[in-house]
Amino acid sequence: MYIAKTQAKDCSIEWELMFGGFTVHVIIAGESVPIDRSVFVDLLENSVVNGRAPYIHALEKSKIQYSELLTLARKAEIPHPLFFAPPAVVKAQLRTKTTKLLQGVAPTTFTVNTRTTVKLRDVELIVKDLLRKQDLARKHDPTLTKNKIVGLLRKPRPTVQEDAMALIKAIGLDREAIRQARKKETALELIIERLEANQILVSRSVRGYMPQLIEVHFSGMTVRDSKVPYIFLTGGDHGDFQEPAGRQIFTVVLMTVLVARGIFAPVSYDANSTAPDAGREYDIVGEILMPAAELEKISFKDLDAVKTMADMFKVTPSALTVRAMRLGRLTPLTAAGYLRELEGEFRARNKKTQTNQPKPVNAIRKYSGRELTRRMLLAVEERRLTAREFCRVVCLNRIGPSDIGELKAALR
Template structure:
């Protein structure tokens, strides 16, 4: 309704435009479908939220459908529509991560446009042709990254092991972003199930986004993120760029060679065979040694024939019960500088500070595009301290 005048909108146009956007999660959209009406101000607000020119709502259906296809094609240039699942039947709707995908793609383009030191990425496609054995593929990826089994195991904690793997990826131009509520253009509250992260395509600077800490997590997040990060490194090496769902509480066998490559990197068979795994406490102890979750140890041991499927399933069920009974710790709120740095990733932030120092972007543009207006120009030095 505009100035008291009712203007008809084709319901098919209305739904096709908004169902394919983040605005589909908003109450104004659902209320409009139920009442078959919407105010002009609410329509414009939904259009802004969904990044849709509001005049499209008055266009013929074929025009609206063509615009949706164009938008989806651009989005899928960075992320494949299919979801890579490990022991999970969940699927990720791109609209629930759309703004994050777009922002990280913009960051990729900004960096490539301004940083002449970037080279073609050696990790992308490294494993596009499988080697003779899983162990050969694992060794090839680790050598390319400069990552060793010992460097992960000697980390003081799983959180430190995550930093070790992140540092080796970023040293090889694979950028790593982590979910931080309110530091991103879109929070993950609408994402269902076991969404763990995604890899975004680029020949020079692929971006890995780690979801981490989802409300649906059925196991401790640090060990899960170590596994997920290595899994996505494997996918990048295979030139697979897609959302990842990972249910570590299931011993399902519907996993591909990617899982076993991750296992060979984080839980090598020779090492695992040298550890006692007869009791659940043994599984937990092995997880502390290898910096993964006990669930990952149980599934890997089952796949190596070290424990039976029934024993693995019993371990996973008990681990799930134990985790569900733990008191939920309060999520630590990061300061603004650390939050922005964690979402951007340290390597992207560092390189863009170099671009800023070289005068290739302004301080205002740095705050607007690099930091999503979370900081102001006078705070750039404080941000620099958080990055370095």
């Protein structure tokens, strides 16, 4: 492998894509270094930058500025020397990368009533980052034990109700405390608190504080680990007619069910669909948040009644509508009418203005997760982990060692 280097700060360096000969040349100070074209394509085509203009233009115009190539490589987390490697070496590295990713998530999307699919490249850098965080936790936290929630529901019990109660008991979920919460945001925090108390780490998307932008609509994903599985939640704004907090409550419980079922994959679901094939996982979530026995006593005479009960159960009106329909408490025709009305109300609202970017310490706490951050801060205090390594893996170098005190305060 030959690694091209230059000391000239203003040197004009270009890649020429010789399509006829299937080679790529890099022009450095007037010299051409041949590189197999398949290397260029294989490394970037199935990466997070495959839709970026510099890559597309390189294929169209047969050249790319060297500085742009370096930027693409950095964003895709591809070591720059790999572009100069033989094709066989590159393919071996790509196989290794794919194997590592598949240790965390399956290549297929877990979907409920939706055709949305998520490719590994859509979440590749986030998966790799969460895997690094899991590795860090296992290495530096001696208190971790085998997770009792992973696989708890792998073998279904006779009824959905039994599965739901087994998971509620294992997590220590207090339905009444959730319902008594003043806001759905508070209820969401209570659920996350119980998950983290059971070594299930929860990461929430924060634009600008993740290793890649999310450019596809999906609900989140579950990342495999026998001790500290991760649940990753997207922002909650999926373009449907639901408030983010209410949707995230349903989503985080759905992904908890998937962890208990031993399913680790990107997750996408349409909570507004009245399709009959939602699946057992969906019904377990419904039983946890909206028990069938309680819904039998409720009248759903109009949409206002649905909204009132949705606030009580801390779910979205559309989620309660679909749940009531699946239990036979609403006809499909009535449920479809309620969903259309909810959609009309949503579209009539003024769009929210974009929120301000959070403080770095709050963004780190949200994306890395409170529990992982807390455990790794303890490891720093006990000198099992260096402050610099903590800032690199947990904080993605968004803060330095001198800011760790402020991060500790944000966790209180």
